Amino acid sequence: MSASPERPRLVVGVDVGNSTTESCVAELPASTGAVGGPPATDPRWLGGHLARTSGVKGTSQNVAGIVQSVRGALEGCGRALEDVDVLLLNEATPVISGMAMETITETIITESTMIGHDPSTPGGEGLGVGRTVGYDALGEVPEGDAAIVVIPREVDFEDAAAAIEAARARGVEVRGAVVQRDDARLIANRLSAPLPIVDEVAFVDRVPLGMDAAVEVAAPGRTISTLSNTYGLATIFGLDPEETRLIAPVSRALIGNRSAVVVRTPSGDITARRIPAGALELIGERTRRSVDVDAGAEEIMRVLRAVRPLQDATGAAGTNVGGMLAGVRDTMAALTEDDPGDVRIRDILAVDTSVPQEVRGGLAGEFRLENAVALAAMVRTGRTAMERLAVALADETGCRVVIGGIEADMAIRGALTTPGTDRPLAVLDLGGGSTDAALADREGRIATVHVSGAGDLVTKLIQSELGLEDRDVAEQIKRLPLAKVESLFQLRLEDGSVTFFDEALPAEVFARVVTLGDDGRLTPIPTRASLDAIRRVRREAKRRVFVVNALRALEQVAPDGAIRRLDFVVLLGGSSLDFEIPEMIAEATAEFGIVCGTGNVRGVAGPRNAVATGLVARHAEGEDGATEIAEPGNDAQGTRPGDDARPGHDAEGPHRGDAGVAGAPTEVRS
Amino acid sequence: MSPADLRRGRRRDEDTAGPAIRVARLPGAADGALRELLAGLEEEGVPATVVDADAPSAAVSTAAALAAAAHAAAGASTLRVGVALDAEHACVTVPRLPDAAPFLHGDATDPFALRCLGQDAARLVKTVPLTDHPTNRSPR
Numbered sequence: 051m052s053a054s055p056e057r058p059r060l061v062v063g064v065d066v067g068n069s070t071t072e073s074c075v076a077e078l079p080a081s082t083g084a085v086g087g088p089p090a091t092d093p094r095w096l097g098g099h100l101a102r103t104s105g106v107k108g109t110s111q112n113v114a115g116i117v118q119s120v121r122g123a124l125e126g127c128g129r130a131l132e133d134v135d136v137l138l139l140n141e142a143t144p145v146i147s148g149m150a151m152e153t154i155t156e157t158i159i160t161e162s163t164m165i166g167h168d169p170s171t172p173g174g175e176g177l178g179v180g181r182t183v184g185y186d187a188l189g190e191v192p193e194g195d196a197a198i199v200v201i202p203r204e205v206d207f208e209d210a211a212a213a214i215e216a217a218r219a220r221g222v223e224v225r226g227a228v229v230q231r232d233d234a235r236l237i238a239n240r241l242s243a244p245l246p247i248v249d250e251v252a253f254v255d256r257v258p259l260g261m262d263a264a265v266e267v268a269a270p271g272r273t274i275s276t277l278s279n280t281y282g283l284a285t286i287f288g289l290d291p292e293e294t295r296l297i298a299p300v301s302r303a304l305i306g307n308r309s310a311v312v313v314r315t316p317s318g319d320i321t322a323r324r325i326p327a328g329a330l331e332l333i334g335e336r337t338r339r340s341v342d343v344d345a346g347a348e349e350i351m352r353v354l355r356a357v358r359p360l361q362d363a364t365g366a367a368g369t370n371v372g373g374m375l376a377g378v379r380d381t382m383a384a385l386t387e388d389d390p391g392d393v394r395i396r397d398i399l400a401v402d403t404s405v406p407q408e409v410r411g412g413l414a415g416e417f418r419l420e421n422a423v424a425l426a427a428m429v430r431t432g433r434t435a436m437e438r439l440a441v442a443l444a445d446e447t448g449c450r451v452v453i454g455g456i457e458a459d460m461a462i463r464g465a466l467t468t469p470g471t472d473r474p475l476a477v478l479d480l481g482g483g484s485t486d487a488a489l490a491d492r493e494g495r496i497a498t499v500h501v502s503g504a505g506d507l508v509t510k511l512i513q514s515e516l517g518l519e520d521r522d523v524a525e526q527i528k529r530l531p532l533a534k535v536e537s538l539f540q541l542r543l544e545d546g547s548v549t550f551f552d553e554a555l556p557a558e559v560f561a562r563v564v565t566l567g568d569d570g571r572l573t574p575i576p577t578r579a580s581l582d583a584i585r586r587v588r589r590e591a592k593r594r595v596f597v598v599n600a601l602r603a604l605e606q607v608a609p610d611g612a613i614r615r616l617d618f619v620v621l622l623g624g625s626s627l628d629f630e631i632p633e634m635i636a637e638a639t640a641e642f643g644i645v646c647g648t649g650n651v652r653g654v655a656g657p658r659n660a661v662a663t664g665l666v667a668r669h670a671e672g673e674d675g676a677t678e679i680a681e682p683g684n685d686a687q688g689t690r691p692g693d694d695a696r697p698g699h700d701a702e703g704p705h706r707g708d709a710g711v712a713g714a715p716t717e718v719r720s
Numbered sequence: 721m722s723p724a725d726l727r728r729g730r731r732r733d734e735d736t737a738g739p740a741i742r743v744a745r746l747p748g749a750a751d752g753a754l755r756e757l758l759a760g761l762e763e764e765g766v767p768a769t770v771v772d773a774d775a776p777s778a779a780v781s782t783a784a785a786l787a788a789a790a791h792a793a794a795g796a797s798t799l800r801v802g803v804a805l806d807a808e809h810a811c812v813t814v815p816r817l818p819d820a821a822p823f824l825h826g827d828a829t830d831p832f833a834l835r836c837l838g839q840d841a842a843r844l845v846k847t848v849p850l851t852d853h854p855t856n857r858s859p860r
Binding site: 170171207232233234235236239536537538539554557558560561562574 | 759762763764765814816817823824835839840843844846847848849850
């Protein structure tokens with residue numbers, strides 16, 4: 051015991067999460083916690099703080115984030131690092147998560163070249179079929195030939211219109227035009243008879259000349275109907291059934307466009323390479339099952355349920371899924387400094403998604419939504435990593451560092467500081483990397499489970515489905531409500547209400563979909579997707595990760611696996627601060643008759659800081675504190691509240707147990 | 721006018737009492753500059769009316785006179801968007817903004833900037849996101 055009995059001891063609890071590091075400062079009466087001392091007294095809470103986790107959770111890289119978080123908390127209550135009696139670190143953070151995403155479809159155009167980028171202002175309307183000819187060669191096209199003229203950036207719109215008129219006067223059938231600049235309407239307005247024109251084609255120099263081509267522009271408010279129809283293309287180009295099969299991806303890629311160009315090129319110089327998505331091998335304790343990734347996320351999750359508890363997952367080498375899991379394994383191995391062969395994937399969340407991919411064979415940077423599967427995988431970290439972190443932290447701060455307290459146990463203790471809560475209680479900790487559930491029954495016995503997939507996966511889904519380059523934009527979409535700037539002075543929020551401004555809004559946000567910051571800041575989202583589409587992507591991503599995981603996790607801690615037998619659920623963790631995730635989960639659990647709400651740790655911290663608070667609470671309840679790392683306890687069954695001599699519990703225990711029945715704490719740590 | 725002509729939209733030189741953006745042409749504005757500005761408007765399919773504005777009095781700066789002309793044009797425009805062009809600059813504004821602080825501002829000697837400015841004026845009417853031309857932003 052390092053504290054002198056005369057003065058109160060200053061204790062800081064630290065919880066390192068996937069994305070944030072939280073700390074909680076409290077003062078304990080001098081004698082609290084001493085062996086054989088007076089009964090535990092409530093800690094005097096001084097405050098908490100939150101910092102970004104540095105590096106990956108559970109590694110020595112975390113020290114910087116911890117120090118920042120602890121300093122912040124201490125500064126908030128006017129204390130210094132030197133005053134700290136002990137830093138409490140949550141017991142070996144049991145899981146780290148990784149994500150991978152792989153497209154399982156790909157559009158490669160081999161027999162044709164297409165332009166399907168959908169410029170905002172195409173010219174003319176109708177369908178034109180002819181042979182592609184460069185602007186300079188238009189004068190040499192023989193009389194009576196059908197031509198599609200290709201016009202580069204250097205050509206002025208009036209000259210282009212005059213040249214087309216001149217060629218027509220000579221008897222050349224000019225049937226359409228492909229233009230590099232945004233000039234389609236300007237040219238179309240200067241012609242005596244209408245002509246379909248597609249403009250803003252960035253790589254106009256790559257349009258093959260002397261080839262059969264078709265240009266289609268639909269009337270305003272409509273979409274093209276011939277080039278987006280496989281048999282329409284077959285009719286235009288006179289294709290046989292085999293050729294029609296090969297051109298089908300082109301028409302599929304053009305569906306929904308207002309304008310398009312398809313150029314028929316001699317076949318065969320590009321061959322389609324398709325990597326099979328492959329099968330996912332799920333290895334359970336008693337059984338192993340294989341599931342085809344093509345079958346989709348729902349089927350993968352159904353099979354996973356059947357093999358649970360999962361011991362490992364692999365994918366066949368040379369397939370997409372094999373590469374994906376190998377990637378996760380390598381990343382994890384690098385972080386934990388284990389051999390990749392020793393890394394075991396203990397949970398998987400599969401989510402169906404779509405990814406905009408550049409169409410190979412397109413000429414204007416076209417994108418097409420390809421189907422993809424996102425996998426969040428979770429592995430357990432080695433205990434050594436946590437010990438290394440504790441040593442590094444002690445060196446850095448000069449404080450005594452104690453690792454202890456099972457994270458879930460601590461989360462429940464923290465959650466119980468929420469006004470109006472009592473055992474039995476289930477908590478759902480919605481974090482960045484994993485979703486954790488824990489159930490404490492009336493006697494204080496605790497069952498826990500960690501499932502992979504949480505806030506980071508939501509961000510990744512939003513980023514990939516909207517094709518955003520910047521992860522921060524996706525993060526903002528996840529966290530903030532959307533709005534559409536409807537005029538220079540008004541904004542329509544996603545709930546339909548309208549806000550007016552006295553000052554004109556900046557030009558950058560005009561007519562754009564923006565995120566509405568807490569400080570009123572408007573950030574434009576760089577996509578053409580509508581507000582409704584972005585909102586749908588956002589809500590679906592949250593639903594597919596958090597609602598699915600909440601039910602999956604609760605099911606694993608509930609007595610007999612029956613969610614119905616739970617009464618109270620408290621939501622914790624950063625993602626519980628989200629403006630719609632808690633209500634989505636509340637709605638989904640309401641049908642099981644569960645009372646579900648967001649926690650309010652210490653009555654002030656909201657759903658944050660539960661584990662850090664729990665660490666301090668346990669310490670105050672009379673932990674000895676003399677051992678840096680406690681020895682495994684034998685009385686792991688039926689832990690009393692306040693009995694915390696259980697860190698170091700058997701690492702090879704089952705991932706989940708029938709906790710409510712046997713009361714066995716089933717948390718597994720390294 | 722035949723239906724075919726109608727479908728192709730109005731030509732810029734046609735006098736119109738219908739919806740139009742008003743473009744004020746100050747003395748010294750080049751024909752080529754006006755052509756690019758109007759091409760931008762036309763490509764977006766928004767009609768425009770060109771009016772000649774009076775030479776600014778010696779009492780005001782050319783910048784102030786340009787802004788005031790755009791503001792006046794916006795007030796008179798049936799689409800509530802006004803554009804003004806002189807020898808060096810062009811600007812776009814709407815009636816609700818102060819007459820000394822136009823919304824967009826461009827270099828009248830850069831044809832591409834003018835084209836974008838014309839498109840942006842039209843897009844103000846259409847309520848679609850503006851072009852990403854880097855310089856056409858008024859310092860605010």
